[in-house]
Amino acid sequence: MQLPESLQPWRDWLQWFAPAQLPLFADLFGRLDPLLGPLRGQQQGGVPEPDGLADLQRRGPYERLLSSEWLLADEVPDEFLRRAVVGEHLFLAPQYRSHQASRLMVVLFDAGPLQLGAARLVHMALLILLARRAKDAGAELRWGILQQAPELHALDSAAQLKRLLSARTFKTVDAGHWQAWRDGLNAQPEPVGECWLVGQRLPATEGLPCSHRVQVSRSLDGRSLSVALHAAGARRVSLPLPDERLALQLLKGHFEGEVVAAAPTAKGRVPRVSLTLQPVISSAGTHVALKLLGEPGMVVIKLPVHNQKKPLEIRKSLWSAQQTALAATFNGKALGAVLSDQWQLTFWSMPGLKPVDKPGLEELKLPPGTASLLPVAGLRNKSTGRLFLLDGQGHLAFWVVETGRTPANPKTRRTHRLAADVLSMAKVDSDVVVYARREGDRLHTHSVNADGDVTAAHVVGLANQVDQVLFAASPLWRRGFGGCAVLRISDGCESWGVVSAKGAASEIERIVLAPGWKGIGLLQEDNERYSLLLLAPNQHAIAVYCEGGQRVLFSTAAPIVKYSFCPLSGVIAVLTKARELLVYAVPQRLLRLQIICNEHPENKDGSDA
Structure with a gap:
């Protein structure tokens, strides 16, 4: 896991957490670490x-x-x-x-009713901070619960943090608890150097072996936590209450195993890539391609399987320097592209598609250069095939694959128009492409197969003020409608209407996003659940909205500049300003890959220079 520089000192412990939870610890560590003071056990x-x-x-x-x-x-x-x-x-x-002086450091926590909720997150943060404090001094850290029998534990795994969180009791700390612990600590084979007590309404310890007392209490207005440290002197800090969703997730112990570290890394092997074009994902979710910087082509990365030990499989795919890439897609494991020069369109690495004369702007608007690859999808069966492309003006065109088995109809080596006023197009099944178009004041969806058979129009709703349509992959598209989400802008915020594949052609859910959040993909999961993928306002996180709740899937250290989502595989790939590629499988909630695509790290400004 790549961590921000501010969190690197605690890397050994933060690897137990999902990336989405790291901002919470960054805030806690930044406020609590200066409070601790020097280590007494070093004297x-x-x-x-x-x-x-x-x-x-x-x-x-x-x-x-x-x-x-x-x-x-x-x-x-x-x-x-x-x-x-x-x-x-x-x-x-x-x-x-x-x-x-003794190098044994002990921290004892109050697990009673006065420390429920956000105070337990402070306990967890303090335990990690003290673990690093002990490691730096060559000391040993042990922890225990004041209300339990004297038993000390090491912090050697995420299971110990879960033990700390689960040690809840309705008993408050009294003098008897501390007396039992005092006797237990005196019986230790090694004397205790630092002894920390953490909680609220802690028992008196004057003249007893306790070097630090940390009082954690909620403010009167309930909006913050007060943490007061009493050692040689007294210090205090106020902590804002953390995000409720993240806090609840952590308090339940849901922070281990949800995201795994990318198997083999390839830093120094992945060529430097451009930040101007989005990643390309194969339909099976096994490969990702990125545009090379300074070279006419793309780098193709095969995603590692679980627990893969061998190096990543990485290869370059190059085309002529005189041609510009308009679109790119995978045909199985092979990458293909639609290339343009002054006179022709060439279908690079796409068997059966021959060059065609470049269509006029009224037929297909193809800019000489583009800041984003155009949507493209290919279909093929035993006898024929088609390649579909959507331009920026809503023109959906296609080209017919030349197989030689049966006479192609319509003709090959020509550009054909399928539809106009098209808002969105996507591949939603192995042999189905779907698109949404305006027709009068209505919004219709159609699906088309490799033979060119187009289904009858399915009315989704009114077309007025519709800005975008996202499609969910489903075999239902083969014979009709398979589910989509329709975007309208309301008061500057995105408002998505989810239309189910079952039932009447009406919205089953209206999702109004907070300001700045952006919907980027729709995934149909088990039991007809639809999940809307979201990009955070600060471009540092990808989240999912499902069943009335929103949660962060993963976060990035640098802003996300380009992203792609494949509804067929449920894989999302993001490229950050630091040229870090993250590939995440949404159905499994699993980080598949995390690498830096940069052979020349001396240029750190994120530009394509």
Whole structure:
């Protein structure tokens, strides 16, 4: 997992959490870490013990007087006395060994009713902060629960954090609990260096071995937490209450295993890629392609399987430098592209599609250069096939694959118009492409197969003020309607109407997003559930809205500049300003890949220079 620089000191422990939960810890660590103060266990202590001889010195007791000085007393008594008066005698100086203060650090938590809710997140953050504090000092950290019998635990896995969160009780801390722990700590084979008590209304510990007391309490207005540390002095910090959804997720212990680290990394092997074109995902969700920077072509990355140990399979696919890529798509594992020059359209690495004369602007508007690849989808069966492309003016065109088995109808080597006023187009099944178009004041959807058979219009609703349509992949599209989501802008916010594949042609759910959130994909999951994928306002996170609730799937350290979603595989690929590629499988809630696509890290401004 790639972490922001501010969280790198706690990397060993934060790897247990999903990326979406890291911003919460970044805020807690930033506020709590300065509160802790210096480590007491690093100082020397105890009564020094003699450990041999060190040197000669002019002062000392006469039992350590050098032997040669005593010989002088026998032979020249006056000289001996003179040297004694002026301090010229030499004495043996002993070597002392200092005691090192104990390196055992103990933190005891109040798990009672006064510490329920957000206070438990502070406990978890403090435990991680103290674990790093102990590691830096070469110390050992152990923790326990004040209301339980004296038993110390190490923090060596996420299971220990779950144990801390699950240790809830209705008993408040009293003097008896602390007395039991005091006896337990005194019985430890190694004396305790630092002892931390964390909770609220903690028992009196004057004269007892407790070096730090941390009081965690909710403010009177219920909008913040107050954390007060009492050690050599007193320090206090106020913490805002965390996001309720994330807090509830963590308090339930849902932070381990939901996102796995990308298997093999390939930093230094993946060529530098452009930030101007979105990733291309194969229909099976097994490959991702990115536009190369400074080279006419794309880099194709095969996504790793679970627990893959061998290096990533990465290859370059290059075309002529005189041609511009208008669209790209996968035909199985092979990447193909629609290329343009001044006179022709060429179908690179697409068997059966021959070059055609470049259509006029009234037929198909193909800009000489584009900041985004045009939507394209290919279908093929045993006898024929078609490649569909949607331009920026709502023109849906197609070209027929030349197989030689049966006479092609319509003709090959020509550009054909399928529909106009098209809003959206997508591949939703292995042999079905669907599109939505305006017809009068109505919004219709159609599906088409490789033979060119178009289904009858399915009325989705009124076409007025509709800005975009997202399609859910479903085999139902083969014979009719398979489900979609329709976008309208309301008061500057996106408002999505989800239309189910079953029942009447009407919205089953209206999703009004918060300002700045953007819908980018629709996925049909089990039991006819529809999940709307979202891009966060700050471009640092991908979320999902499902069954009335919204949750973050993953977050990124740098802003997301390009993204793609494949409704067939449920895979989303995002490219950040730092040229980091993240590929996430939404149905499995699994991070498939996370790599830096940059062979030349010296340019860190995120530009394509």
